[in-house]
Amino acid sequence: NAGVMQNPRHLVRRRGQEARLRCSPMKGHSHVYWYRQLPEEGLKFMVYLQKENIIDESGMPKERFSAEFPKEGPSILRIQQVVRGDSAAYFCASSGGGSSYNEQFFGPGTRLTVL
Amino acid sequence: GNSVTQMEGPVTLSEEAFLTINCTYTATGYPSLFWYVQYPGEGLQLLLKATKADDKGSNKGFEATYRKETTSFHLEKGSVQVSDSAVYFCALYSSGAGSYQLTFGKGTKLSVIP
Numbered sequence: 001n002a003g004v005m006q007n008p009r010h011l012v013r014r015r016g017q018e019a020r021l022r023c024s025p026m027k028g029h030s031h032v033y034w035y036r037q038l039p040e041e042g043l044k045f046m047v048y049l050q051k052e053n054i055i056d057e058s059g060m061p062k063e064r065f066s067a068e069f070p071k072e073g074p075s076i077l078r079i080q081q082v083v084r085g086d087s088a089a090y091f092c093a094s095s096g097g098g099s100s101y102n103e104q105f106f107g108p109g110t111r112l113t114v115l
Numbered sequence: 116g117n118s119v120t121q122m123e124g125p126v127t128l129s130e131e132a133f134l135t136i137n138c139t140y141t142a143t144g145y146p147s148l149f150w151y152v153q154y155p156g157e158g159l160q161l162l163l164k165a166t167k168a169d170d171k172g173s174n175k176g177f178e179a180t181y182r183k184e185t186t187s188f189h190l191e192k193g194s195v196q197v198s199d200s201a202v203y204f205c206a207l208y209s210s211g212a213g214s215y216q217l218t219f220g221k222g223t224k225l226s227v228i229p
Contacts, residue, residue, distance in 0.1 A: 004158075033216065042119075042204055042219035043159070056215065091158055093217075104217060106151075106158040 002027065004094050004107035005074075012113045019079040019086070021110045025094030032075040033104060034067060037089040049075060082114045117142045121205045121220035128195055128227050136190040136223045138179075138205035146209040148172075148181050148188040149217070153202045162190075162203070195227045 035043040049069040093104035163172030168183035
């Protein structure tokens with residue numbers, strides 16, 4: 001049973017370019033969460049999505065960042081016009097959802113480097 | 116808001132030494148508490164959890180007890196191994212106000228030397 005998959009594992013972009021990070025949740029999971037880990041820091045919540053809906057984006061920067069989870073295909077975290085401060089590890093997690101807590105399973109992360 | 120504070124690292128121990136990593140939290144309501152482990156270059160793996168006061172989570176020789184009176188969830192292991200070298204994150208989940216996010220501490224890097 002495949003776990004949470006993320007690609008690419010490593011991504012290098014120059015300032016001003018766009019970064020697209022993909023996340024395929026575990027089979028049977030319809031809830032996706034994105035977290036960002038800055039160097040020497042813990043993970044910070046960014047956004048929580050269900051299929052075709054953004055449920056909580058309270059951790060997303062107001063500009064340049066967007067996320068989607070379409071009916072078909074992976075969830076995408078998109079960063080436009082990247083800056084050096086966007087360099088971080090971006091982790092996706094998925095869960096079965098529901099009104100109470102369901103364990104979040106994490107992917108291996110995408111490590112973004114902005115030159 | 117919710118927050119998690121864990122002891123600063125890095126922590127270096129000899130093999131078979133006793134490990135304690137302190138974690139305290141601030142949260143509304145009745146949070147669930149977790150310890151995650153991150154090995155180099157990998158994602159986070161759930162190590163153990165506790166969902167209510169006085170619960171003890173345990174896995175792979177690690178233990179942590181949910182102490183509501185001291186708002187703590189300290190991680191302990193009686194005898195560490197080299198393979199335990201990793202970064203350990205304390206986290207909480209509280210579903211108040213419709214939020215489903217995990218709140219993490221900054222992580223404690225553990226190095227175990229032979």
